[in-house]
Amino acid sequence: MRDERPLSHVSAPVLALLAAGLALQIGLHYLTPAPQAKADDLPLPPSTSMLRVASLGEPIALAKVLMLHLQAFDYQSGSKMPYKDLDYTRLEAWLARILELDPAGQYPLLAAARLYAEVPQEAKQRSMMDFIYRQYFIDPNRRWPWLAHATFLAKHRLKDMGLARKYASTIEKYTTAKDVPPWATSMEIFILEDMNELEAARIMIGGLLASGKINDRAELSFLNQRLLEIEERLKRGDGKKG
């Protein structure tokens, strides 16, 4: 307990000074416009080594803070087109730096796939998907979900089946972890089907079934059914050969 005099010892001018100071501070703050991170305020990021120095030995903590700060740029709650004015070259540079500071972190790739790649501007979508594609190769077993999402975007949003197939076949080829669900590594089959590349899809399903990688009975049955359907379509003369 502090040894203090009662409040009555405080003189009236001091109380008035304190009240005036408080009122003026609140008033001044009220008049100052609220801080806002506009898209054109996003600067180029410093080098990774500079950021490591600035992190004072806590690169992961810095990466987390930078990510939270980055996502506030050009995002207005309720806006129909958030991030539309962002410079994507700078944005990519920031995301890459954050991933370099915390390579195991998933937040930058989640933001790339779910936020920045979903703007209604094709060029920006493509550049962000390409970023995800390049980043995938650094750690395929951890980063495959974001390339899978990019595959979905390429197929359904951009309607670019060639790009979707490229991403899907990359996941199939380079993702080796045991805990990756089979749907992720077999996406290429369905894309080939949609592209009417039925012969190639048939070979891929056959290969997948023969490989013994699929153990789930429901999935085996589903793939067998698809194989039969494709063979049926091929007999009817549908699809491109090869």
Add this chain to the structure above:
Amino acid sequence: MLQHILPIARYTLLEALRNRLLWLALTLVAAGLALTAFLQQVAITESNQIQVALLAAVLRVGAVFMIASFVVTGMVREFNDKVTELILSRPLRRGSYFFGKLAGYAAVALMLALISSMPLILFAPASRVALWGLSLACELLIVASVSLFCVLSLAQVISALAAVAGFYLLARTIGALQIIAANPLSDGTALSQQFINFAVDAIAFLLPGLDRMTQTGWLIHGAPAAAEVTGVLAQTAVYLLLMCGASLFDLQRKNF
């Protein structure tokens, strides 16, 4: 009242000179110049900008650290040596003692701001450096007044310095924290989110906008607009008023 304030201010200033605080400031300038000259050699482009940005940042933080630690350690030493009690046993008001100390620390802050600004003239136009230096002086005045308030309330070196450091970091980052809190990607209408927004905004109301002061961009990209400079001056005046009120409130309730 002035006859009591001026001697106390003079002795506070004398203490700074005898503590070799100004020599320390000059040493920091020399070290900053050496460090940034080295980095300038390494840089491929924008070497002048790198030099001025890093030098300004180092000198700004160094000056803030020096003024805060000088105020806190000087006041705690006076408490421990019973100098404060000796002065207050004389026929003078507590307010005179407080304003004497504040005037002395303000003079030290102005000297530190001047010393920190001088080397920047080598790399940036003098008019921009002058405005940057003016803003630094304002920032140091705020830090000195907050340090004085903290040490009068807490009377311990560690706790007072920690409080000043916390205040400074929060005041420098509150703008960014407000932006992050105001733009949640998850449900912004959730009660917890609204409470966090309210808390961050409430804290911001009580903090000076140090993130808008002494910006390195003023040295590199262009002088601040008149409204920005006016805002800095107004913020300094208002916050000094608030800190004077809070410190005197605490000092008048203190039993020595």
